[in-house]
Amino acid sequence: MAAGVKIRLSRAVAGEAVIHRMRPSSARFLLESPPLFLPLCTVSDMSTPDIEAVKNYLLSLQALICAALQEEDGKAQFLEDSWERPQGGGGRSRVLTEGAAFEQAGVNFSHVFGDQMPPSATAHRPELAGRRWQAMGVSLVIHPRNPYVPTSHANVRFFVAEKDGAEPIWWFGGGFDMTPYYGFEQDAAHWHRVARAACAPFGEDVYPRYKKWCDEYFFLKHRNEPRGIGGLFFDDLNEWGFDKCFAFMRSVGDHYIQAYRPIVARRKDTPYGERERDFQLYRRGRYVEFNLVYDRGTLFGLQSGGRTESILMSLPPLVKWRYNWRPAPGTPEAELYEVFLQPRDWLKGAV
């Protein structure tokens, strides 16, 4: 799939899905594409949103990430479902299960739209009332098999509300964050170094600001516990004008796989036993708790008639809960809580 080429979503009966296997040839082609950070689409000079360009970028990003993950896995392949939303729009969900490296990897593209914002959305933003709107994004959660490989999440999204005779209202959001089961300073520093690199061309204050927002957002209040070691989180971004905002969203999207893949490669063959697997399944419970209790995207999706199976692809394939369990002091499991689940500057003193 070449950059700039429109993707025709396979038509499917609303609520049902067409499943077909990605052809290996297309996956290979994607890996031979130009480096991701080069603009994939011609971006207009004006600061009016180029919706088609955003959509083309998102579809390309989904394809590139899937191709890279599939190559890293080396065993399983992504299956694709195209779906339509009865109220407008649809999406393309790709899921890889029971891989060598990945127990489950879900990478969603969606583009949904409507004639009217729901009243719940316009109550806080009355300027959106009466506008037609579109929301599009790529969202992914990767649950690795080996407990030494962290779970990762990334999302980039674009929203625009239009009305004849008025300037469009739009913004970008997104980010990526990582949730280790066993912590490694080297991995945390690499993850944040790539996050900082994604932000660097856009201003010195960008990484610290969005790193802090990420720490605040991915936090389980009922456990008084961060979800992981953070990364980047941004929302409502429009202050730089369309071109620069879009470039930033692309930079975040493009850097995700550079942040994650080397960590997967480094840890995926680490020997582990029952104990580590058990701790991984227990800690996955926190992921479920966060996504179902707090995550705005998940809750908005479920409440707004989104496709449940695509939204809940983020949930781990196997999870344990255990009443009032705590790791024994001095163990690697306790170290996760004491050292890694503490917001901190991961680049301070890191090489």
Added chain:
Amino acid sequence: MAAGVKIRLSRAVAGEAVIHRMRPSSARFLLESPPLFLPLCTVSDMSTPDIEAVKNYLLSLQALICAALQEEDGKAQFLEDSWERPQGGGGRSRVLTEGAAFEQAGVNFSHVFGDQMPPSATAHRPELAGRRWQAMGVSLVIHPRNPYVPTSHANVRFFVAEKDGAEPIWWFGGGFDMTPYYGFEQDAAHWHRVARAACAPFGEDVYPRYKKWCDEYFFLKHRNEPRGIGGLFFDDLNEWGFDKCFAFMRSVGDHYIQAYRPIVARRKDTPYGERERDFQLYRRGRYVEFNLVYDRGTLFGLQSGGRTESILMSLPPLVKWRYNWRPAPGTPEAELYEVFLQPRDWLKGAV
């Protein structure tokens, strides 16, 4: 522990818990107590709330249910944690894990109070503003091991808000509902027959009204799917005056074990294999989704500084999610969806 005797909660540092094993002798004693539906406490004739009587009943109910479940399990024992809530009150959580019949059974008693209702609670009920309040209840979720035994949930609760020189404002709530993995008409009819019997002394319209409320409440909107085969659900009950309302709450509390235990006894030794276990773990995901996305008690508890480990004792010990899975037509798994996860009158034509 005799009915009417005040329980002294073991003191514990706030947020920590004292764990000790229930003595088998006390469990045996409870089984030798008088039949449950006899009033366990002397109820005043006036219609002013007798808070101590409610508390004593709830503590006895927790003990009786635990004793009956422990006897039915025959292998594992309940462990008890007493805990205090820093903002006022505390509770007594009992959990049985890795039993013969029950993979996890959690039975909570809690009694929490405060000087001021939170603004979020008084926004909808301004008459509660400025009142000191107490909430107490027993809440339980039982996750059996054998997939032919349904999961069950019960809850009875009492709320009172007081102010000097004014009548107390109070209400009762509660109910019980059942979630099978493999459906049996016999079990569903028994469950609802006991639910109807619990309501019968209080009026002919009581069972149909609270049965309907249960069907409506335990519903996963994002799946368009009931959580199970229902039972009873009631809330804000004060219209009958304190004595009758309290008697109804006791009737619901007392009937739960009569509804559940015979089903456990009948199904717990049914042979099963990987397929049934797998379906059970998959369906448990729906339980997690309901409790974390919709359940008012869970969300209120997590948001109001409740004890997280006691609240999330409702979550199953092992759970699977699987992208876009559906049972094959004509299988017992499909029958669950087609026959049992459909609101219906389970007593129509039942013997």
